[in-house]
Amino acid sequence: MNLRDLLETASFVVTVFGLPFGIWVFIKQERAERENEEEAAYLHLADAYNDFLKVVLAHSDLQLRISAALPDPTAEQRERMLVIFDMLVGLFERAYLVAWKPEMSATEQRRWNSWDDYMHEWCQREDFHRALPSLLRGEDPAFQAYIQRVAAQAAGDQKDLSVVEQQA
DSSP states (O other), rough: HHHHHHHHHHHHHHHIIIIIHHHHHHHHHHHHHHHHHHHHHHHHHHHHHHHHHHHHHHHHOOOSSSOOOSOOOOOOHHHHHHHHHHHHHHHHHHHHHOOSSSSSSHHHHHHHHHHHHHHHHHHTEEEEEEHHHHTTTTTTTTHHHHHHHHHHHHHHHHHHHHHHHOOO
């Protein structure tokens, strides 16, 4: 076997095995990079929600972590509540735009479920639920439809819960 035949065989081996292997490595790296970017976006949103909870904590007189609305809030408390609710809706919209997809992998679904739980939790607050229509003005239409469904479901859950409590 001469040098020319050896080079021709090596070229054939590279073409048959090396090229598909190189494509496989490239696709795998692209997928890993995309997953890292999605994880970074999720962590950024989680940090933003933690920062939001710090605002809630700083305004503990509003009792925002209790599911019942604050009885007889002052005008100043109502204004602070609306600003905080506005911040929350903006955060929920960002989470919806970044994390929600019609078709999600198991990891994406797990990440989204956290946000869906937060939305359900906040929509169960009567004062947040009442303020929601005005808070949604100008927001993404798909997000509006989504959170309105969540709010309707949360209102139904609250009615079901109150019936159970009355029967007990």
